[in-house]
Amino acid sequence: MAFPIIERMIETLAGPGAGEVEDLTASDLLALARGSKTAEDRAAAELLQVAARWADLHPPESIHTAASFTVAGCEHEEPIAGPGTPLVAEFCVAELGTVLGITSGSAKKLIGHALELRHRLPRLWAQVHAGRVPAWRARAVAEVTIHSTPALTREAAAFVDAQVAAVAGKIGPAQLDRLVAETIKRHGLAGQDPAADPEDGYLHVDPRHVTIHDEDVHFAGTVRLEAEVDLADGLDLHQALAHRAATLKALGSQESLDARRAKALGDLARTQTALDLFQHGHTSGPDGQALPVAREVVLHAHVDATLSGDTTVFGSTGRLEEGQRLLLLDQLKSWCGDSRTKVTVKPVVDLNQPKAAPGYAIPDRIRELVVLRDRVCVFPWCGRPARGCDVDHVTEYDHDADAEGRPQPGPTHTDNLAALCRFHHRLKTHTAWRYAIIEPGIFEWTSPHGHRYRRDRDGTTALDPPGPGQGPPRIPSPRR
Incomplete structure (x- = not known):
């Protein structure tokens, strides 16, 4: 299948070389920038068409083979958009995601947006494909209508569509939330009589939430919330936060106000009484009973260490499993010293020393080695931490x-x-x-359509x- 718009985009972006761009006038550069952006928008619109067509080729019926039966854990039909959209075969998202260089979750979202x-x-x-609305803006609307609570009926979604289309998709997040809330009210989706409530329908949608983006860890060891x-x-x-920040400053903190407010928020998440008493030199209560551990967050930090006589010398940097990010030793010291934190040091695991066990069950010592070696799910572009994954026999164990x-x-x-994470x-x-271990920690995957x-x-x-005319391999029967 040819995608001329995507081909034209590549030609536009790869048009003038670096030296040729330097020779362009200001007007030429503006024209090139506009053309590149137009090609990018058209390619994004065409990618939505590709995603929708990919779903068409993988309906639930494509799951079943000649014999109709159900196997626990097998593929199933997956609703990935709002009511009234077609169901798709669950596993079809993986191959589209890998050829695009994105995760299976991102591919699932792309297909869901296209169907919605x-x-x-x-x-x-229609406006997206007419070039009047950029694909990213339309996808933002689709994301809201898919995940609205309560769910929007097809009629309710059509009302939202009419209102958004009337302004060519130029609607901000707050306006969109308000529109969806009004839609819920008009269609009585929250169980109330649409005409009975004189108040603003926006109040029927509860926007409260707290989201911690713990998968996007800054190199400084911080996360956004x-x-x-x-x-x-x-x-x-x-x-x-203002009171605690002022207290920290009075106690001698030289950090900025923003840093002190951030630290104060962390203090609120811990046992404040125990933390305050410990900072003032108290490790037990009036009756002599030990104070509870103030911080109970589990972090897996890996820092290189060497022995110098009787002294252990740690490297200045290490790796934090949570977020797969660089860790500074000074950060680790501050986290451990900030409260009565319980610290556990585990023995060093030699990743170059193979381990084996009789039978099918995987002992903890072997699982730990696999977790440390692989770090994340080893499926292409998947980033789920290995500590929460299954450990798979690459070549099937014969019971x-x-x-x-x-x-x-x-x-x-x-x-x-x-x-491997549970989905993969x-x-x-x-x-x-299928996949094979080329050497420990290096894997080669082959998709059903022959991509490697x-x-x-x-x-x-x-x-x-895959080469010309190479078709997908035969799908074997379900395995244990």
């Missing part, structure tokens, strides 16, 4: 081999194990996706595409 726009927001869909709270709660929180006197083809050995573990087990990817500690690399 095509089936429930057709006016906005956002919240929407009641006005009274917000004013109380503001007062509490009947010992009883029948045959060699075990899939031993419980670190050279035959890999970390099921994908590997029940579809034609290498996954190692540095990330994912797309290898050679």
